[in-house]
Amino acid sequence: MGTANKTAIITGATGGLGSSFAIHLAAQGYDLLLLCKEQHLLDAQATKLAKEYPVKINTITCDLADKNNLDNALKKVRELERIDYLVNCAGYSENKNFCDEAIDDALRMINVHISSTVQFVHTVLPKMIQRKDGAIITVSSLAAFLPAAGSSIYSSTKAFLNSFMESLHMEVHQYGIKMQCLCPGLTHTPFHSNKESDINVPCIDLWMEADDVIEHSFRDLEKGNIISVPGFLNKSVKNTLHVIPRKFYYKLTEKINSKKT
Numbered sequence: 027m028g029t030a031n032k033t034a035i036i037t038g039a040t041g042g043l044g045s046s047f048a049i050h051l052a053a054q055g056y057d058l059l060l061l062c063k064e065q066h067l068l069d070a071q072a073t074k075l076a077k078e079y080p081v082k083i084n085t086i087t088c089d090l091a092d093k094n095n096l097d098n099a100l101k102k103v104r105e106l107e108r109i110d111y112l113v114n115c116a117g118y119s120e121n122k123n124f125c126d127e128a129i130d131d132a133l134r135m136i137n138v139h140i141s142s143t144v145q146f147v148h149t150v151l152p153k154m155i156q157r158k159d160g161a162i163i164t165v166s167s168l169a170a171f172l173p174a175a176g177s178s179i180y181s182s183t184k185a186f187l188n189s190f191m192e193s194l195h196m197e198v199h200q201y202g203i204k205m206q207c208l209c210p211g212l213t214h215t216p217f218h219s220n221k222e223s224d225i226n227v228p229c230i231d232l233w234m235e236a237d238d239v240i241e242h243s244f245r246d247l248e249k250g251n252i253i254s255v256p257g258f259l260n261k262s263v264k265n266t267l268h269v270i271p272r273k274f275y276y277k278l279t280e281k282i283n284s285k286k287t
């Protein structure tokens with residue numbers, strides 16, 4: 027039996043949801059390996075957490091779209107003796123029709139959302155299987171169920187993640203490994219521009235706080251819910267989609283998008 031402390035890896039650890047994951051896991055006594063692109067944000071995050079929680083905090087500055095950066099990060103992950111949690115949280119939004127987007131930007135998003143996630147999971151899973159323990163949470167989005175003009179790559183990369191995580195669940199649940207694809211709806215984080223943060227519907231609060239989303243995620247992990255959709259309204263949206271005729275859905279999203287622009 028190794029003596030290494032329990033350890034969690036979190037990508038996108040400086041963002042709204044990533045920070046909340048980091049705080050929750052540090053509070054549960056996990057040593058942390060935090061990754062994001064901007065070194066000064068990562069340093070500030072590590073210093074803040076180290077002051078509040080008696081856990082070891084390591085950081086890797088890494089642009090997940092950059093192959094060399096990613097290879098270097100994966101090498102460091104391979105060196106870890108023990109990995110209990112992997113939280114794939116890094117991501118960003120898109121607001122352009124596909125043909126208006128440079129192909130390199132589209133590929134960059136595919137690399138951050140899909141390729142890096144697939145490679146992190148492929149790196150940590152064999153160790154988890156060996157220990158017959160561990161959990162992987164990949165942050166997808168309600169957008170995975172909501173294809174829309176202006177976010178073709180965003181929505182489809184998130185849909186990939188849902189399918190990927192569900193398939194993996196079927197491969198590894200017998201080893202006691204927990205899988206989850208977290209699909210938040212609108213959540214107050216820096217992910218949104220100020221304009222988007224003004225999205226409001228009278229009498230309906232579409233927005234959630236990051237901490238509430240993360241608490242929901244941990245509860246669903248315990249319950250064994252692989253696709254985790256936090257919030258009553260978000261769940262209702264997801265469930266209603268099955269019964270809306272597709273042609274009506276296309277018209278509705280077109281209308282919503284034309285109001286945004």
Ligand SMILES: NC(=O)c1ccc[n+]([C@@H]2O[C@H](COP(=O)([O-])OP(=O)(O)OC[C@H]3O[C@@H](n4cnc5c(N)ncnc54)[C@H](OP(=O)(O)O)[C@@H]3O)[C@@H](O)[C@H]2O)c1
Nearest residue numbers: 038040041042043062063064089090116117167213215217
């Ligand atoms: N907020 C929402 O309403 C919402 C809804 C549904 C799903 N989500 C998903 O939740 C996840 C976290 O979003 P958030 O709301 O916490 O957003 P956020 O506050 O903007 O945080 C995004 C995080 O991802 C990191 N990141 C982005 N691009 C990266 C790259 N190329 N390489 C490495 N790290 C990168 C950022 O690090 P740097 O600052 O260093 O770039 C940051 O730590 C995303 O996957 C997003 O799609 C968010």
